[in-house]
Amino acid sequence: MLNRNPPMTEPAISGVFREPFQEQVAFFRQKLGNLVPTERWTDMQKEAHDKGFMVAGAAKADLLSDLAAAVDKAISQxxxxxAFRKDxxxxxxxxxxxxRGEFNWRTKVIYQTNMATSYAAGRLAQLRDAEFTHWEYIHSNAVAHPRKQHLGWNGLVLSADDPFWNAHYPPNGWGCQCRVRGRNNPDKVGQAPDDEIDPRTGEPVGIDKGWGYMPGNTVSATVTSLAARTVQWKYELAKxxxxxLPEGLKDQFSRSMRDLPxxxxxxxxxxxxxxxxxxxxxxxxxxxxTSEDVSKIQELKGLDVAGYDFALDPSSVRHIQKKHGDxxxxxxxxxRAVTKEDYEKIPELLNSPxxxxxxxxxxxxxxxxxxxxxxxxxxxxxxxxEYRKKRKMLVSTTFYIQGGN
Structure with a gap:
């Protein structure tokens, strides 16, 4: 069963950002209706990221859709x-x-930024929904080269409505892995540091340029409302x-996802x-x-499969091995016998039968x-x-291959 809560400890990046939770996925997916073409990263500022998706320099709609699908896969699954680099x-x-930029650096920035901001925005929705009176700033021990100011804020407990959080709610810089923990009736409440502005960045000292905002602040209520729709099992987050999403964009996104390595x-x-x-x-x-799949199946079988996804069932994999694996x-x-490598062809088969x-x-x-x-x-x-109405799925039952040697 799906755990709605993100981990309360702060292990390495793989431990936090690879355990998706409902609010995190809901935050990212409510942005997908607004894919924003840009020339540079400064074309989209602060809170605008709450309601739109961009990758600096990506201007074409189909490119943005494919990149959004790759980021979504990382977040939701x-x-x-x-794997993201391969995609x-x-x-x-x-x-x-x-x-622009060297491959490893560019992919890490895109991956880490979207993972961190979606995590933070989802966590913000949880903190507000739980009505914690105070928040505590937590610095990550996993960072190899910690920022002096971020270390200084570690353990700082302030009222949840303190203006400090407007610019300092993490992540508040490139590669920042700090987080916030909710507190009620804390033994000690701190005092926010002076809001000195760094003239080089226009942000408070210790905050990177463009990061002086609270990820998810403008959409917390929307995220909470979306996440309230029960997603009981982890696999359901996939859909x-x-x-x-607009129908055409939803189709494009679905095809993009199946195109990913x-x-x-x-x-x-x-x-x-x-x-x-x-x-x-x-x-x-x-x-x-896609809407094309839905129309074709309605025509063939008289079934309404809008909102359904394709899925592989473990019992069918065993059946296929038994019946078509020799x-x-x-x-x-x-x-010819079906091998596990043949399953790689299924996304292509479903995308363009x-x-x-x-x-x-x-x-x-x-x-x-x-x-x-x-x-x-x-x-x-x-x-x-097979049509499964209760789960809103078309689930694999058998798979066979004709013609090969």
């Missing part, structure tokens, strides 16, 4: 910096985007809080974990259906079945999906 490399190559990797890794009897999620989402028996059918057909009803559940098929290389890949 806890993918690593390494970023694929996106920039596909779009021919000549971004939560996207319903308010990390989505292909996730499908392969999920199959591998199931087959090796290792820990795995209850389902592996492959993203929301080289000899598949050869007799004019097919050659055919979507009515596959009747399930023999075990009597639920409607839909088949997606596509020729990739010399092989024809076919994935049969």
């Amino acid at each position: 806890g993918t690593s910096l390494g 970023f490399k694929s996106i920039t190559a596909r779009h021919g985007w000549d971004y 939560a809080y996207l319903e308010n 990390s989505t292909r990797d996730a499908a392969r890794q999920f199959a591998g974990r199931v087959l090796d009897d290792r820990n795995h999620t209850e389902y592996q989402s492959m993203g929301l259906l 080289l000899k028996s598949e050869a007799l059918r004019g097919q 050659d055919e979507i057909t009515d596959s009747g009803l399930s023999h075990t559940t009597n639920n409607p079945l839909i088949e997606y098929s596509k020729v990739i290389g010399q092989d024809k890949y076919s994935l049969v999906l």
Whole structure:
């Protein structure tokens, strides 16, 4: 079951930013309806980041959509910096985007900034919803080169409405991993330091240029309202809080997500974990259906699947291995054995199928079945999906491949 609360301790970046929680995901996704083209990072200032997504220098809508999908995957599914870098490399190559800055530095800045601000904004919504009377500034011990001022603020307890937080609520600088903890009836309340302005940055001393604001401040109520919609299981975060996006943008975002190398990797890794009897999620989402998918399935089966996502089911992975994993028996059918590497093709198959057909009803559940098929290389890949109304999913039931040797 999903834990709504982020960790209260402050381990390394991988420990905090890779454990998504509802308010964090809700904050980021309410920004996706406003993808902002820019030339430089200063084109979008402070609170504007609460309601819009940008990557400095990214000006084309389809490029922004792909980058937003990669960042969203990292936030909502806890993918690593390494996985994000792989996605970023694929996106920039596909779009021919000549971004500024060295690859490792640029990807770390984008990844860490979005992880940190979404975490902070989600945490702010929680702090306000819980009505803590006081907040405590916590410096992270994981930072290799701590800022002197940030160390000095560690343990500072102030009223939740103290003006200090307007500019100092963390993160308040590039790479900052500080955070805030809620307190009620603290033994000791401190005094805010003098608000001396650094003439080089225009911000209070110790705050980086452009960081003197409270991430999520202008949308806390919206985030709390979104997060109040129950998301009981972790896998449900993959499709939560996207319903308010314009239909065309939602379609673009869904396709962008399936285009990511990390989505292909996730499908392969999920199959591998199931087959090796290792820990795995209850389902592996492959993203929301597009409006085109919804229309086609309505036409074929008379089903309303708006808001549904595609998902891989562990029982189907085991079934596929049993029924379509043997080289000899598949050869007799004019097919080839399915391997875990073949699961990497599923996102491409779902994004641009050659055919979507009515596959009747399930023999075990009597639920409607839909088949997606596509020729990739010399092989024809076919994935049969079962309609699950309660979970709002089309879930894999079987997968087979024709034509290969």
